[in-house]
Each structure stands twice: as C-alpha cells, then as structure tokens.
Amino acid sequence: MLFSSQLTAQTSTYTISGRVVDGISEDPIDYATVMIMDNDSKEMITGVTTENLGKFSVDVKSKNVYIEVSFLGYETTSITEITFNNNIANVGIIKLGQNAQALDEVVVRAEKSQTEFKLDKRVFNVGQDLSSTGASALEVLNNVPSVNVNIEGSVTLRGSSGVQILINGKPSILTNEQGNALGTITADMIEKVEVITNPSAKYEAEGTAGIINIVLKKNEKKGLNGSVSLNTGFPQNHSLGLSLNKRTEKMNLFTQIGAGYKILPNAVENINKNFQTNTTLSSMGDEFRNENFYNFILGADYYFNPRNVMTISGSYAYEIEDQPSETNYSLVDDAGTLIQQWKREEVTSALNPKLQYELQYKSDFKDDKDHMLLFSAIGSYFGKAQSSEFKNTVIFGDDDDFNDQLTSTTFNEGKYTFNLDYTKPFNEKWTLEAGSQYLINNVSNDYSVSNEEDGKFVQDAGLTNVFNYDQKVLGVYGTGSYEGQKWGVKLGLRAENTDLKTLLVNTNVTNDRNFTNFFPSLHTSYKITEGISMQAGYSRRIFRPSLWSLNPFFNIRNNFNVRTGNPNLLPEFSDSYEVGGIIILEKASLNLTAYRRNTTDVVEYFSSFENNVNTSKPYNIGTRKSTGLEFNFKYDVSKIITLNGDANYFTFTREGRFEESDFNYQADQWSTKLTTKYKVNKSFDVEVIGQYQSKEETVQGVVSDNLFADMGLRYKLMKGKAVINLSVRDVFASRIRENFTEQVGFSVYSRQQRGRFISLGFSYGFGKGEAMQYSGSRRR
CATH class of the missing domain: 2.60.40.1120 (Carboxypeptidase-like, regulatory domain)
Known part of the structure; x- marks a missing residue:
C-alpha cells in the first residue's frame, strides 16, 4: 500500500x-x-x-x-x-x-457505515448500524442509498423493480423470490453492499434497474474465534446463533449454526366494487407466516501456497411453516344492505429444505497482485412440500357455492452456476477482463386444488397442473479499462444466449424460446481535484420473466383477489444512461446523479374483474421512459452526531396499448431517507431513520404514499466483546401499503400492514471474534 x-x-x-x-x-x-x-x-x-x-x-x-x-x-x-x-x-x-x-480504538472507528464511489459502482460499507442490528439483509438493504424494500419484501432501485441481487458477485438460492431466504443473511455477516446502477459487461445482464451485490464477511482471524448471540422480540421472534472460525497456516475453517422461531403477521383488507351489479365485496382478516428455522453453514479455505487458494462451502436450512389465517367477507348492495356474510379459515403447513454448495479456485499470478484467474461452481436446491385446508362458514345468506377446499404443492428447484473470470493488468493504467458464465435453472411445480362435493373432495381440473420451467443462459464478456491519475474509462461487451422452455404437463402446452442478445457498456470518470470527481456511464440490460410471472397457477388464500402468471411473457430490455458528480469535503461528502432509463416491453400486472373476483396477471404493455435526479450526502455534524441523507426524484412517460385501450400517461415519483446517528458516550449509541415514499401511479391505479421510521439503541460491555441492542422497526406502525385500482365497470382497493417489530438481543464474541447478531430468516 x-x-x-x-x-x-x-x-x-x-x-x-x-x-x-x-x-x-x-x-x-x-x-x-x-x-x-x-x-x-x-x-x-x-x-x-x-x-x-x-x-x-x-x-x-x-x-x-x-x-x-x-x-x-x-x-x-x-x-x-x-x-x-x-x-x-x-x-x-x-x-x-x-x-x-489500539484494538479499542479500532472498534470505535469501525462502527460507522460509509459509501465509496468506484468507476462503475457505489460501495456501501456496512458498519454496526443500530436499526439493522440483529436484523436481516432486507433491513440492511433498506438503509442503503438508492434502495428501498417495501412491506412485502420487494426490493427496488431508484424506484424501479427488475433488480438483480447477487451474493458475493454470484446468483444464490438466498435471493430466490420463492425461497424468501434473504432474511437468513444477517447484518453481522455483511461486509458491504455494492449498488451498481449501470453495470459493466462483466456482470450478468439480468436486471433492468441494475445490480445489488451483497458481499459477505470472511472472518480469517488467526486461531479459534467465534460469537454467540441470543435474540428475542415482539411479535414473537426468538433465535440463538453460534459462529465459529479456526485459522491455521494452511486452512481457514468457518461455520455458523442457528435456530429460532418467529411470527410474521399481516393485516389485510380488500374491497371489490362491481359497478355493473352495484354490489361491494369486502374482506378483512389477519394472515400469518409462523416459522421454525434451522440453519447450518460450513466452509473451508485451503491455501496450496500464497498465490493459490481453494474454497469449499455448503449451507443447509430447514424451515417448518405454519400459516393460519382468518378472513371475514361481506357482500352488500348499492344501498348498503347485507346480502351475504361468511368466514374463510386457512390451515397451512409446509416443509422447506434449502441446500447450497460452492467450489471456488483462485490463482494469483506472480507478476501482479491483480493478475488472477478465478473459477467457481455453485449448486443449489430449494424444495417445498405444502398442504392447505380452506374452510368456509356462512354466517348470513345463501350458503350455495361455499364449498371447502384443499390444495397441495410440491415444488422443486435446482440452480447451477459456473463462472470463469480472468483479469490481466498490463501496467498500472491498463487492465483487461474476460470471462464466461453458464446458468442452469430447472423447476417443477406440482399444484392441485380439490373442492368438497357431497362430503367428498374432488380435484378441480381447471386449477390443477404440473408446471415445468427450464432455463439456460450462456454469457461471454470482455472489458478493457484505462485508469490514469485524473481520467479513467472502461468499455465492455457481453453476449448472452437464453434458452427457455416451459411446459404445462396436464395440458401439454409448451412455450419454447431461444434468443441471443448483446449488451454493451461504457463508463468514464474524471478527477477535477482531490475532492471533486465526475462520472458517466451507459449500459444495456435485460429482465427475463421470473418463474412466478410465467406460472399460470396461484394461491387461493383469498379466492376473490388472486394473482396468476402468464407463460407468454417476453423479457424487458432497457438502456440506461447517467452522469454524476462527487464532492468530498472535510466533514461531508456529496453525490448528485442525473439518469435516464428507456425500457421496452414493460411487464405490468393488469387486473380483470368477473363475478366479484379480481384477477391480477402480468402482460407486456408498451414502453417506459424515466428521467431522474438522485442526491446522497453524509455530514459529520460533530464527533457524536452524523447525518446520512438520500433523495431521489424522477418523472416517467408510459406508452402502451392493451385490449384496445391506451395506457398513455405521465407521472412523477420521489422518495427520501434521513439517518441520524448519535453517540451518547463510548459505549452507548442511538440511531433513527426516517423514510418517505411518494404515491406511485400505475397503468390502472395508484399506490399510496408511505412515511415511517426505524430506530435502534446499542450498549457495549467488556470493551466491545459483548453487546446489548434494542431495535424498533416501524416505530409508529405507519408503514402501510395501499393500492387503488379503478376501471370501467369495477374498482379494487387493497391494504396491507405488518405492524411494529421490537427486537432485543445480546451477543458475545470470544477469541478474537467480535460480538455479532444472528436473527434468522424473515419471510417476505
């Protein structure tokens, strides 16, 4: 150095x-x-x-x-x-x-998170942020500039979905939308989060909004080190975790073991208005996802010599789900007179095994520390065996067409990723990167519905099928970069071939597609002074329809408000441009970025209405052109107070036509986030985060705005070896997601609220290990 x-x-x-x-x-x-x-x-x-x-x-x-x-x-x-x-x-x-x-001083300095700006990405180094203490990766992401995580756990970047989430630069079962397993990554396991709004050609082209790469810590302190943690909370959220690490001259062995139980409630309300029959169907109830979970991680690094290392790791998680729910329905006419009233109860149980294993070999060449060859192979499996029983009890009115139902789901997914990357610096200024990637994703989803008829359950052929999904993506890339003292540029090109096959087994309906696309990228930066820099970039991206966007079958938890997939979906393509400036001052850092994103074949969920049933289904509807401005800052008010701010405003134009109707409109959207950190003394810290997200206009309606706050307290004992922490998420229970849809002939209103979460934790580090927090998984 x-x-x-x-x-x-x-x-x-x-x-x-x-x-x-x-x-x-x-x-x-x-x-x-x-x-x-x-x-x-x-x-x-x-x-x-x-x-x-x-x-x-x-x-x-x-x-x-x-x-x-x-x-x-x-x-x-x-x-x-x-x-x-x-x-x-x-x-x-x-x-x-x-x-x-000196060790004590290092602990104090390492507590603050900070953002670094690279040629083609921003790096958020995760410190010991209090609102994320004892939290999952989803809460950590919600503290990262430009990133928002809504109440359902969906991640957006600069207000746009279509985000590709990676773990250590690679796809992972933990980011799978069906697995809902991002919560198994805890705040203490994360070293940094890379936000790549304009990815270079080196990265997989998936994700029109960009890439979020979660880089995990690799604890390689010498000797035997570890940490044990105990957490409890309300609603019930209890866990116990143990992390161990043993480093010898040739090998680094690491493991993590955890177990816990948690309850995730969700208060749901839906109102369907039928303007043709002048009736209103209302439903209100509480849904739960209760879960016992067990996690085990084991891995090892073996150093053949100082320049060659092989890593083998595996993780296994087992979840036992219980999903009770009770929903009350009422049907009234235009005058408010009650027509029917009934109750729908659900008893669901599920077993979810998750398995992932990885082999990585890295060889560093002798001539330069950055001259290296890296090979990695990742395999993962996710399974679900779920059964549900739905019981309808009529309270008032006609009891016809209120049969009890049974559903059964057997889900199996295998993912395999192979990467080969080569980096060659020719000198301090010129670098070449080249590589390839091969992705395989095989899924089988066996879903059946049975209706009670004359005391017996008869399978519903219209809602029962096996859906097979087989996708293979082969990508090759090359990039060249020049980085001088003041000016730098990086140019790249990536080619990807996608081979996608879907099959509805019972009906033998197939949808096979094979297409090849090219994805160029260009990034440049110029250092005006030591504290002022400019950056600009361009990239082309793709967003392939996910499994659940293609799968035409759905959960009938609420059989009057259902969401289904569309096997005929096409991928989205986007061209993204941005230019920005960075100013680094003694007590502050500022970043201002202007961006433009043009997206074609935009996937939107479209609602149709029949017999008071609202069915939401995705379609490719036209184009979207977004222009925005983003501002981030960090300011050290004093030695004990630090402010971090993030604001994003964009306006967009939607053009599209669907079923002889035009969906052309203009709208804007903005969000802001402010984090205040206060150090009471050397051992006691307080942190408060406030967020606001404006309303969002969709092709058929509006999503309401949102204002909420999180906070955390931490007290360190035994010179930082032990930590007591308290975190409160959604302090004022104001984080509510409301969706309004109004069309000719019907309107739909939906409301969801998770509520306030309180977590209290204690952790202790032994050996040279630091006190860490383990909170297990969070369901989306």
Missing part, C-alpha cells in the same frame, strides 16, 4: 524477506505493513504488505536500512540489524505483540 518517490539510483538491488506472525499464537498475519526506512534520514524508502501466511519480500537499492512492521491492534516492531549475504537478507520470523488500546 505504501510506495515512496524518494528512491535513489543505485547499481545494485538488495532483497529483504521474512515472515510476520502473532507474538502469542504464532499464527501468520496477512496484510501487515512492512516499511523499509533509511538509517540516516529516518524516512521511508519503500513498503509492502504481507501476503498469505504472513510472508513478504521487497527489493531496495541500499543496505543502509532498517525495518518497521505494523498492523492494526498490534505494537509496531523495528528490526535494526539486517545482514545481507549475496545481496539477500532473510530476517526470519517477526513477532508482533498485541496492543489492547
């Missing part, structure tokens, strides 16, 4: 090598700083950082030198006696003693 311009010309080159280890455990210390100092001037000549296994080697032009070795949390050590033999000096093993005071 450290290089000096004060090298003097000499005719001979001298090599100094050695190894840096912990003074107590004698475990190697990677990334320690080794500085070569001039004996006369006491100034630094050059410097390096230790590689794997704590080794270092450095060339100098003079023998009149001494060494200073330092690392965070350790005392600096000097080596003054260096003996050269044939211009080579091996100083042997250098032992560093721990510095307890």
